[in-house]
Amino acid sequence: MVSVPAKARRGAAIEIKTLISHPMETGYRVGPNGAMIPRDIIRLFTCTYNGEEVFRAELSPAIAANPFLSFFTTALESGTLMFRWTGDGGFEATHTAEIAVE
Amino acid sequence: MPEPPTPQPSRRVFLRRTAALAAGAVALRPGAKARATPEAMRQAIREVLGEAEAHPGKVTLDIPALVENGNAVPLTVSVESPMSEEDHVKAIHVFNEKNPQPHVISVMLGPRGGRARVATRIKLADSQQVVAIAEISDGSFWSGSADVIVTLAACVEDLQ
Numbered sequence: 001m002v003s004v005p006a007k008a009r010r011g012a013a014i015e016i017k018t019l020i021s022h023p024m025e026t027g028y029r030v031g032p033n034g035a036m037i038p039r040d041i042i043r044l045f046t047c048t049y050n051g052e053e054v055f056r057a058e059l060s061p062a063i064a065a066n067p068f069l070s071f072f073t074t075a076l077e078s079g080t081l082m083f084r085w086t087g088d089g090g091f092e093a094t095h096t097a098e099i100a101v102e
Numbered sequence: 103m104p105e106p107p108t109p110q111p112s113r114r115v116f117l118r119r120t121a122a123l124a125a126g127a128v129a130l131r132p133g134a135k136a137r138a139t140p141e142a143m144r145q146a147i148r149e150v151l152g153e154a155e156a157h158p159g160k161v162t163l164d165i166p167a168l169v170e171n172g173n174a175v176p177l178t179v180s181v182e183s184p185m186s187e188e189d190h191v192k193a194i195h196v197f198n199e200k201n202p203q204p205h206v207i208s209v210m211l212g213p214r215g216g217r218a219r220v221a222t223r224i225k226l227a228d229s230q231q232v233v234a235i236a237e238i239s240d241g242s243f244w245s246g247s248a249d250v251i252v253t254l255a256a257c258v259e260d261l262q
Contacts (some may be wrong), residue, residue, distance in 0.1 A: 012216075013185075013216025013217045014216065024225075026202065026225070026257050028202045028257055029257075029259060029260055030260040031260075049214070052214075054212065054215070055209065055210070055211065055215070056209065056210040057207055057208070057209045057210075057220075057222075058207065058208045059207055060203055060205040060206055060207060061201075061202070061203060061225070061257065062198060062201050062203065062205070062206040062207070062224050062225050062226075062257070063206070063207060063222060063223070063224060063225070064173060064174035064175070064222075064223035064224055064225050064256075065173070067222065067223075068221070068222055068223050069221070069222050070221040070222075071209070071211075071215070071219070071220050071221075072215055072216040072217040072218075072219060073214055073216050074185075074214045074215070074216040076214070
């Protein structure tokens with residue numbers, strides 16, 4: 001789930017909020033069968049703005065389940081923001097949002 | 103998140119668990135689990151800093167001082183910066199003292215960042231200090247910290 005303002009003034013700092021469903025299993029917990037539950041986390045989140053990377057986050061198991069991230073970027077031109085999450089076990093998710101800059 | 107129903111453990115599973123428990127009791131002190139230490143955190147910070155020193159200041163951590171549940175603790179890190187081409191925050195790194203690993207998150211920003219403020223939710227395994235290090239475009243490092251008291255720990259709680 002991603003929240004991006006649909007419209008912004010040129011040069012304004014806009015806040016982007018992202019939330020994704022994921023267990024963020026730490027790899028330090030013991031499961032019901034007595035064995036360690038393997039680590040399963042999102043390791044990397046990136047946001048590109050018309051193809052240019054404007055934000056990147058490297059996550060450790062200490063990020064809570066269903067990772068929430070909010071950050072700012074400058075609205076420079078109308079276009080597409082692309083969000084990408086990648087992680088353990090080949091996890092990959094993407095989302096795009098359009099922004100109109102006037 | 104709902105857990106699948108636990109089947110009745112068979113005798114074999116019971117024996118295996120007992121053996122594992124006995125082995126564990128020999129290998130570890132009771133209750134001793136993988137934990138980072140303040141020393142491990144200092145080392146992790148040292149890897150980020152290299153030869154440089156972090157100056158206290160410019161970095162603000164907004165995190166509750168008292169947390170009931172360590173599984174999802176809201177954290178906002180802000181850095182005083184004009185976020186211009188000449189003077190901007192390049193990266194923010196967050197560390198903790200007592201989770202199994204000292205590293206929490208690293209974010210890379212740039213002059214297009216607009217505002218050097220990042221928010222997320224983190225897990226805390228114990229009452230401890232959380233430290234954030236900001237790397238500025240001029241090569242300097244700044245740090246801020248916050249102490250958090252946690253009553254219900256996260257990260258290593260077992261499902262049994």
